[in-house]
Amino acid sequence: MARVLIVGAGLTGSLCAALLRKAAARPLHLAVWDKAGDSGGRMTTASSPHNLQSTVDLGAQYITCTPHYAKKHQSFYDELLARGVLKPLTSPIEGMVIKEGDCNFMAPHGVSSIINHYLKESGAAIYFRQCVTQINLRNDKWEVLRETGSPEQFDIVVLTMPAPQILQLQGDIVNLISECQRQQLESVSYSSRYALGLFYEAGTKIDVPWAGQYITSNPCIRFISIDNKKRNIESSEIGPSLVIHTTVPFGVTYLEHSTEDVQELIFQQLENILPGLPQPVATKCQKWRHSQVTNAAANSPGQMTLHLKPFLVCGGDGFTQSNFDGCVTSALCVLEALKNYI
Numbered sequence: 001m002a003r004v005l006i007v008g009a010g011l012t013g014s015l016c017a018a019l020l021r022k023a024a025a026r027p028l029h030l031a032v033w034d035k036a037g038d039s040g041g042r043m044t045t046a047s048s049p050h051n052l053q054s055t056v057d058l059g060a061q062y063i064t065c066t067p068h069y070a071k072k073h074q075s076f077y078d079e080l081l082a083r084g085v086l087k088p089l090t091s092p093i094e095g096m097v098i099k100e101g102d103c104n105f106m107a108p109h110g111v112s113s114i115i116n117h118y119l120k121e122s123g124a125a126i127y128f129r130q131c132v133t134q135i136n137l138r139n140d141k142w143e144v145l146r147e148t149g150s151p152e153q154f155d156i157v158v159l160t161m162p163a164p165q166i167l168q169l170q171g172d173i174v175n176l177i178s179e180c181q182r183q184q185l186e187s188v189s190y191s192s193r194y195a196l197g198l199f200y201e202a203g204t205k206i207d208v209p210w211a212g213q214y215i216t217s218n219p220c221i222r223f224i225s226i227d228n229k230k231r232n233i234e235s236s237e238i239g240p241s242l243v244i245h246t247t248v249p250f251g252v253t254y255l256e257h258s259t260e261d262v263q264e265l266i267f268q269q270l271e272n273i274l275p276g277l278p279q280p281v282a283t284k285c286q287k288w289r290h291s292q293v294t295n296a297a298a299n300s301p302g303q304m305t306l307h308l309k310p311f312l313v314c315g316g317d318g319f320t321q322s323n324f325d326g327c328v329t330s331a332l333c334v335l336e337a338l339k340n341y342i
């Protein structure tokens with residue numbers, strides 16, 4: 001049975017796994033490895049340590065579907081809407097730019113439920129806290145090394161991490177990437193920002209007329225969402241949760257600072273925007289070093305094939321654009337490149 005490894009349990013990795021499972025002409029052993037402790041990647045949903053039902057989307061907030069992608073990726077949207085994984089975003093987000101014909105969706109169970117849906121469909125064996133460090137060619141197979149655990153061999157490897165993390169991999173892969181491909185990977189750039197999730201006690205009232213707001217007048221804070229309100233799951237038993245996204249200039253300036261210091265700075269600025277908020281019962285400060293793609297790989301057809309036999313391919317928003325449709329496009333391109341090998 002062909003052994004396939006997908007590195008990354010984000011949207012692109014989970015979609016690749018689900019699409020491969022559906023398209024494969026023969027039985028596959030599918031494994032997904034991620035260095036994080038949970039699924040989602042930049043579509044992660046964090047839970048309060050005090051109440052696992054109190055959650056907050058720390059990365060992607062909502063899915064914007066343009067008329068073009070409503071047609072092109074209709075089956076993906078139809079499936080997620082039919083399963084209740086996505087629902088129309090109906091609560092007000094102040095300052096959101098709405099283009100004619102666009103539809104916005106949110107995930108009532110948190111944005112990571114999209115990824116969990118695809119991982120479940122794929123039937124893949126999923127392993128967290130597996131940081132891939134080296135990829136070597138051994139007897140026409142890929143030998144994949146991770147920080148802990150013994151090396152494993154695969155017939156096909158799909159890499160879905162951000163481009164700078166692909167370039168950090170060691171082993172034979174270093175020499176298999178052509179000079180032109182290296183330049184393309186090096187040209188992929190990302191913005192950086194922080195996200196701060198705040199969890200409040202049940203019954204806490206946050207008295208604002210919006211569920212989300214884009215802020216234009218603060219050097220530190222760009223976006224605030226009352227996450228449970230955005231997802232229409234307000235309840236008297238579960239406390240509200242807030243997420244704050246910083247501006248990119250703030251993210252870049254404080255990239256190497258401690259998250260404790262950054263959290264304190266965000267709190268100080270939040271007091272100017274929402275004065276008198278009570279103390280949260282828990283917080284989660286997330287650094288997004290590779291937040292959204294500002295420059296995708298030039299001339300890329302949504303993926304980059306690094307080697308044919310055995311097959312080694314990279315996908316992800318770095319080859320398209322940073323949103324749901326960018327990841328779907330990339331996963332479909334990975335599948336197209338792979339289809340004769342599965």
Ligand SMILES: Cc1cc2nc3c(=O)[nH]c(=O)nc-3n(C[C@H](O)[C@H](O)[C@H](O)COP(=O)(O)OP(=O)(O)OC[C@H]3O[C@@H](n4cnc5c(N)ncnc54)[C@H](O)[C@@H]3O)c2cc1C
Nearest residue numbers: 008010011012035041042060061062132161317322323324
């Ligand atoms: C703050 C923020 C807000 C956003 N807002 C929106 C939005 O509102 N709407 C929208 O559509 N999109 C939004 N995006 C963009 C969207 O989240 C991304 O485009 C998408 O999640 C990228 O998915 P991916 O699978 O390609 O990459 P990722 O989600 O980054 O997945 C890659 C995975 O690879 C893992 N990994 C990395 N290196 C290794 C290694 N060496 N070994 C093993 N695993 C590894 C990582 O842990 C990660 O889980 C936002 C992103 C951020 C950060």
